[in-house]
Amino acid sequence: MKYTLLSCIGMLLSTSLFPQQEQVISPSNGTVTSLEKNILFYADRKLKVTQSGSGQLPLQSLFDGNMNAVYTAQGINPNNPYVLLIENLPNIHTQRGAWIGWSTRYYEPKKFKIEVYNQWNGQWSTVTDVNNHAIGYYITMAPGMSIGKIRFTVYETVQDQNILGLSEFFFIHPEATQAYDNLLVKYNPNGFVGIGTDAPQETLSVKGNIRAHQVKVEVDNWPDYVFKPEYQLQSLAQTEQFIKDNGHLPEIPKAAKVQEEGLSIGEMNKLMMKKIEELTLHLINQDKEIRELKAVIREAGLMR
Numbered sequence: 001m002k003y004t005l006l007s008c009i010g011m012l013l014s015t016s017l018f019p020q021q022e023q024v025i026s027p028s029n030g031t032v033t034s035l036e037k038n039i040l041f042y043a044d045r046k047l048k049v050t051q052s053g054s055g056q057l058p059l060q061s062l063f064d065g066n067m068n069a070v071y072t073a074q075g076i077n078p079n080n081p082y083v084l085l086i087e088n089l090p091n092i093h094t095q096r097g098a099w100i101g102w103s104t105r106y107y108e109p110k111k112f113k114i115e116v117y118n119q120w121n122g123q124w125s126t127v128t129d130v131n132n133h134a135i136g137y138y139i140t141m142a143p144g145m146s147i148g149k150i151r152f153t154v155y156e157t158v159q160d161q162n163i164l165g166l167s168e169f170f171f172i173h174p175e176a177t178q179a180y181d182n183l184l185v186k187y188n189p190n191g192f193v194g195i196g197t198d199a200p201q202e203t204l205s206v207k208g209n210i211r212a213h214q215v216k217v218e219v220d221n222w223p224d225y226v227f228k229p230e231y232q233l234q235s236l237a238q239t240e241q242f243i244k245d246n247g248h249l250p251e252i253p254k255a256a257k258v259q260e261e262g263l264s265i266g267e268m269n270k271l272m273m274k275k276i277e278e279l280t281l282h283l284i285n286q287d288k289e290i291r292e293l294k295a296v297i298r299e300a301g302l303m304r
Helices: 002-017 236-246 255-261 265-299
Strands: 048-052 082-087 099-103 109-118 123-130 137-141 147-157 168-172 185-187 193-195
Touching: 082 168, 099 109, 123 137, 147 168
Parallel strands: none
Antiparallel strands: 048 082, 082 147, 099 137, 099 168, 109 123, 109 147, 185 193
16 A cells, blocks of 8 residues: 555656657547648648649548548559649748648558658758558658658558558648648538538638628729729710619629629629729719809809
């Protein structure tokens, strides 16, 4: 009993004196950690991603965080290996640590290589060169450098016909990204809200109300050009004819299109401002005409 008590005290002291060290658990189909700082979320949309060699994979599925496995339609030719190249990564040093890897359900790479390109000296370095891998995930620490490109080459897989399967390819880089940077969310009619794969980049789709104190929308080409002398203002007669022919204002979308696709707040505010500015110019012109007519009438003695 005495020795058991002393052992418990020793364990408690060692826990407090030597706290848990920082670590990364490999993201895979069987774990739920470590993807929150993945700089490759939606890399196929925000970076330059290409495939070459034998075999092709749906790139969208490799960077969406869903861990849904995809497979090549045919086996990899070792003499013409599958190559995944990711370019245009930010020029940010890996500092205290960064990790590169992949996950899959079946048909994992058996013989593969991961290389990185150092933006500071313009040289490629081999991070890992594996010849006999046999589990459905892999993670390795990246070297200390500013990684501008990642090249993943697969020569053989565990599948008899050399078919390649991958669920997610990731680059966990805490120094270069916020948690879940560029993570998209979409609404599923069945009631589940999860990671989006169909929404445009940096889009939040919500079925329901959004309440906020302030919403700021960035808009390019604000229509102050309407007030420039060279701007061709459409006459009211032309506008009237367009409305008769089309049933809506020029440049403003039809009701059916709005109902089907919704409205872009920034674009619609820009169009509305353009119409307000055009209307203001028409009012100014009409005011000038009215004042000129009044002057003529006064000169003719028909109005005081």
